[in-house]
Amino acid sequence: MTTSTATGHRLGRPGADLPDPAAIWVRGLAKRFGDVRAVDGVDIDVLSGELFGLLGPNGAGKTTILHLLTGLARPDGGTILIGGIDCSARPGAARRLLGVVPDESNLYPELTGFQNLSFSASLYGMRRKRREVRARELLETFGLAGAGDRKFGGYSKGMKRRLTIAAGMIHEPRILFLDEPTTGIDVASARQIRRLITDLRDAGTTIVLTTHYIEEAQRLCDRVAFIVAGRIVRTDGVARLLHQAGGVHAMEVALSGGAARLGPALVEAFPELRARALADGLLRVEASSPPRVGPLVRFLEDRGAQVTEARRVQPSLEEVFVEVTGIESEALRQEKEKAGGGA
Amino acid sequence: MKVWIAAWSILAKDARTYYLKPPNVSWGLIFPLAWTGMLFLRSAAGVESVAELLPGVMAVAVLFGTTSLLAVVVAFERRGRSFERLLVAPIPLVVLLLAKTGGAILFGLVNAFVPVILAAFLIDLSIVDWPALIGAAALLSASSAFLGLFIAVSVREVFEAQALSNFFRFPMLFLCGLFLPVEQLPAWMRPLSYALPLTYGADLLRGSIGGVNRLPPAASFALLAASCAALFALSLRVVRRRWIA
Ligand SMILES: Nc1ncnc2c1ncn2[C@@H]1O[C@H](COP(=O)(O)OP(=O)(O)OP(=O)(O)O)[C@@H](O)[C@H]1O
Ligand SMILES: [Mg+2]
Numbered sequence: 001m002t003t004s005t006a007t008g009h010r011l012g013r014p015g016a017d018l019p020d021p022a023a024i025w026v027r028g029l030a031k032r033f034g035d036v037r038a039v040d041g042v043d044i045d046v047l048s049g050e051l052f053g054l055l056g057p058n059g060a061g062k063t064t065i066l067h068l069l070t071g072l073a074r075p076d077g078g079t080i081l082i083g084g085i086d087c088s089a090r091p092g093a094a095r096r097l098l099g100v101v102p103d104e105s106n107l108y109p110e111l112t113g114f115q116n117l118s119f120s121a122s123l124y125g126m127r128r129k130r131r132e133v134r135a136r137e138l139l140e141t142f143g144l145a146g147a148g149d150r151k152f153g154g155y156s157k158g159m160k161r162r163l164t165i166a167a168g169m170i171h172e173p174r175i176l177f178l179d180e181p182t183t184g185i186d187v188a189s190a191r192q193i194r195r196l197i198t199d200l201r202d203a204g205t206t207i208v209l210t211t212h213y214i215e216e217a218q219r220l221c222d223r224v225a226f227i228v229a230g231r232i233v234r235t236d237g238v239a240r241l242l243h244q245a246g247g248v249h250a251m252e253v254a255l256s257g258g259a260a261r262l263g264p265a266l267v268e269a270f271p272e273l274r275a276r277a278l279a280d281g282l283l284r285v286e287a288s289s290p291p292r293v294g295p296l297v298r299f300l301e302d303r304g305a306q307v308t309e310a311r312r313v314q315p316s317l318e319e320v321f322v323e324v325t326g327i328e329s330e331a332l333r334q335e336k337e338k339a340g341g342g343a
Numbered sequence: 344m345k346v347w348i349a350a351w352s353i354l355a356k357d358a359r360t361y362y363l364k365p366p367n368v369s370w371g372l373i374f375p376l377a378w379t380g381m382l383f384l385r386s387a388a389g390v391e392s393v394a395e396l397l398p399g400v401m402a403v404a405v406l407f408g409t410t411s412l413l414a415v416v417v418a419f420e421r422r423g424r425s426f427e428r429l430l431v432a433p434i435p436l437v438v439l440l441l442a443k444t445g446g447a448i449l450f451g452l453v454n455a456f457v458p459v460i461l462a463a464f465l466i467d468l469s470i471v472d473w474p475a476l477i478g479a480a481a482l483l484s485a486s487s488a489f490l491g492l493f494i495a496v497s498v499r500e501v502f503e504a505q506a507l508s509n510f511f512r513f514p515m516l517f518l519c520g521l522f523l524p525v526e527q528l529p530a531w532m533r534p535l536s537y538a539l540p541l542t543y544g545a546d547l548l549r550g551s552i553g554g555v556n557r558l559p560p561a562a563s564f565a566l567l568a569a570s571c572a573a574l575f576a577l578s579l580r581v582v583r584r585r586w587i588a
Contacts, residue, residue, distance in 0.1 A: 070431050074587055095433040106424040110360040122352035123432035125345025167428075 023048045023206065024069065024175065029078035031064055038064040040230035042078070046175075046208055051201040053221035054210040057327060061230040062210035063103055066177050069208070070100050083174065096124070099173030103180045103210075105160035109153030113144055113163050116152050117170050124171035131170070138166040143192065158189035165193065169200065176200065178209040182216060194220055218242070218317040226325055234324045238317065245315035251285045251293070252278070254309040255300065259283045262300055269299055284313075349434045350442040357446035361416050367408075367450075372457055374407050393466045398548035399521035400458040402541060405484045406515065408454035410491040411508035413447035417495030418504035421586075430587070440578060444488045451484030470553035475560070479551055482567040483544030489574035490540070496581040520557070521545045540570040 024046040031039040039061045046052045054062045067073035069080060071091050080087040082094040107116040114135050121131035139148040142162040147155065152163060161181070169176055181197065182190035197220060201207050211217050217224045218238055225235040234241075255262070263275040263283055273296075274286045283300075285291055290312075297307045322328060361367065378400050420426040429439055459476075462468065494507045517523065518532065519541040525533055536542050543563035550556035556563075 072427060072430060072587065092433050092435060095431060098431065100428075100431045102424065102427060104424055106427060108356075108360065108425055109423070111356070119352060119356055120428065123349045123429065123434065125348045125433075127348065 023083065024208065025079075025081040026069070027079050029065070029068060029080065030076045031061075031068055031073060032076055037230045039068065039075075042227075042230070042232050044225065044232070044235070046206060048206055049201070049204055050222040051197070051207045051209070051220060053217040053224040054208070054227055055212065055214065055217045055224050055321070056210075056227035056325075057212055059229075060227045062212075062227060063179055064230075065227075066100075066179050066208070066210060070098060070177055071095060097174045099168040099171065099176040101165050101168035101176070101178045101181065103183070105157075105164040107152045107160070107164055107167055109151065112149050112151055113139060113155070114148040116163060117167055120167040121170045126171055134170055138170055142166045142196065158185040161185050161189065162193065165196070169205070173205070175206045175208070178207065180210055180212075182211070182213065190216075214316070214318045214321055224317070226321060228325050228327065241317055241320045242315055245317070245319045247288065248315065248319060249287050249290045250313040250315070250319075251291055251296075252309075252311055252313050253283045253285060253296070253300065253307060255281050255283055256306040256308060257281065258303070258305045262303060262305055265303065266296070266299065270296070346434055346438055349432065350438050350445075353429070353439070353442040354446045354449075357416065357443065358450070361412065362446055362450040367412065370407065374403065376458075376461070378403050393462050394470065394553055397458060397462050397552050398545060398554065401455045401480060401548055402483065402519065402521055402545050403516065404454040404458055405451045405480065405544075406487055406512055406541070409447045409451035409484055409487040410494070410512055411505060412450070413444065413488050413491035414494040414498075414504040414508045415501055416447075417443060417492065418498055418501045421495075421499075422501055436579060436582060440492065440575070440582065444485075444492050444575075447488040447491060448481070448484045451487060452481055455480040455484065472551040475551035476548065478564070479544060479547035482564065482571070483541070483548070486540040486544065486567050486570045486574070489571050489578070492578045493574045493581075496578045496586070515539055515541045518542070519545045521549075525557070540567055543567050 024044060026042060026044040029039055029042040029044070030037070042061075042065060044052075044065075054065060056062055064073065068075050069082070069087075071087065071094070075088075080094075083097045085094045085097075087094045108119070111119065114132075117135035117138060118128075118131050121134060122128075126134070136145075136148070139145045142165070144159060144163060144166070147159060152160065155163065161184075165178065165181060168178070178197070182193050185193075194216065197207060197209070201222075209220070221238055223235065223237045224241070225232045227233070253259075259281045260277040263277050266275045266283075266285070267273055270291075272287055272289075273291060276284045276286075278284050285296065293310055297310055300307055417426070420429075432439075434442075459468070490511060491508060494511070495504055498504050498507060518525075518528070518536045519539055520536060525536045525542065528536060543558065543566045546556055546558050547560060547563050547567075550560055
């Protein structure tokens with residue numbers, strides 16, 4: 001359950017020995033709500049300066065973990081050290097290091113964008129001059145300069161999301177928590193937010209985010225923890241996980257008709273392949289060595305199918321996720337569409 | 344130092360976004376005026392009865408400027424989850440709740456002196472013991488605000504906060520001895536009167552505007568202060584136990 005990165009041996013020790021205080025060390029974290037074990041013996045290590053993702057389906061316990069780490073909920077068991085500070089002993093000192101962006105945009109609808117940012121900064125003791133300069137700066141960075149003097153209540157969903165993220169980082173926290181930063185907003189806004197997040201990481205901020213978008217975790221994170229039903233089933237570097245997935249060579253073939261029917265026939269003719277019909281007439285073909293396209297297409301066309309496209313699929317975190325958690329990625333995708341109304 | 348920046352900022356934001364909003368300000372003016380007018384007409388007495396009515400009107404103004412307003416503000420911010428922003432910030436819970444309550448206390452105090460200013464046009468206020476009056480109004484405002492805080496942290500929904508503050512507010516007006524002397528209440532109601540902070544606040548106000556104190560002022564001050572402390576401690580406990588569960 002602990003990490004198996006190259007630095008793993010170092011992480012087994014308490015936070016007092018951590019080389020840099022901007023890191024998170026969690027052991028045996030537990031939280032129940034009645035009969036529900038929302039968080040069930042979770043260990044987490046986040047290194048200073050990395051972008052760490054908690055990836056899991058709805059109800060896995062991601063938000064609860066963030067609430068426990070940020071002091072919004074009290075753990076039933078376990079230890080949390082943030083920057084080497086024991087959160088149960090000195091919660092105030094730990095909170096000084098943190099920025100928190102919740103899963104809902106929860107700024108003050110009555111205040112303007114600018115006032116909201118300035119107020120958020122004041123909660124961390126920033127003086128007026130500095131926080132106003134910084135608020136203008138962030139409005140600019142987040143593409144909200146023109147909306148800074150409008151009330152937050154009148155913002156669009158994407159604008160609200162961006163301002164909420166800006167408010168979470170206005171005091172330049174060493175560690176930033178983001179709960180589902182891109183859920184429920186359009187593709188362009190989501191892309192912009194992802195870029196801002198990686199910029200922030202590149203500038204040295206330690207970031208912990210939750211998501212149920214596998215592609216997002218793959219694209220953004222340095223390391224991810226797969227979380228299912230309150231337990232972390234795997235923590236590893238994204239690069240390493242992709243390497244593991246790299247052992248499988250996959251292709252997607254677009255057919256006009258008969259994808260479901262032709263899958264089994266294909267596997268019979270080419271025993272080294274595995275085939276699975278996806279939605280929209282797509283046939284997914286996997287093999288342990290790169291499959292040869294020519295014979296494959298010929299075989300399908302001989303049986304009356306029209307092959308409109310055949311392309312290699314790059315290894316993705318999705319395969320590893322499905323393999324490790326046993327959760328079909330389709331199920332996760334549907335959930336995220338349902339959740340699209342959020343934020 | 345840093346904590347004070349946060350506390351001041353919370354207080355200023357609440358004042359700007361809630362207390363100084365036109366509906367609340369006019370409520371704070373109209374209500375005391377309406378009460379004064381009504382009592383004045385009913386008593387059918389001359390202008391000199393204004394001094395007798397003043398403590399009651401001040402108490403009403405405080406009560407309407409604090410309890411329900413603060414209860415609603417806190418319940419509203421909790422519902423919209425913006426209260427979580429305050430809870431994750433590095434502000435000690437005591438300071439945070441005091442800053443939240445502080446706005447309501449000041450607003451209640453300002454409200455209390457609106458009728459005094461109006462009365463100045465009608466009667467000679469040289470009978471007023473100002474330090475005692477300001478002290479009494481401040482303490483009364485504090486205890487009403489802390490009651491609002493306690494209501495706010497005990498409920499989940501905004502409408503519950505509203506209902507519960509009315510539940511306390513209206514009976515309090517009739518039991519506190521302002522409009523009907525406590526001695527004239529049925530015997531079984533009197534203990535209830537003496538359990539209400541407003542009873543002591545009202546008596547102090549009366550005493551400082553040329554009236555006769557029915558209770559020893561020092562004891563009233565002490566009881567009011569104790570009620571503030573008790574309500575605050577209870578609220579703190581509820582937040583620690585239930586909000587951060
Ligand atoms: N305050 C609460 N009271 C009761 N149960 C709760 C509470 N908060 C969370 N839970 C339960 O704990 C489990 C984990 O919830 P959590 O919100 O942490 O999941 P999540 O991974 O963030 O899900 P999502 O992707 O939907 O945001 C769920 O079963 C949820 O119903
Ligand atoms: Mg969640």
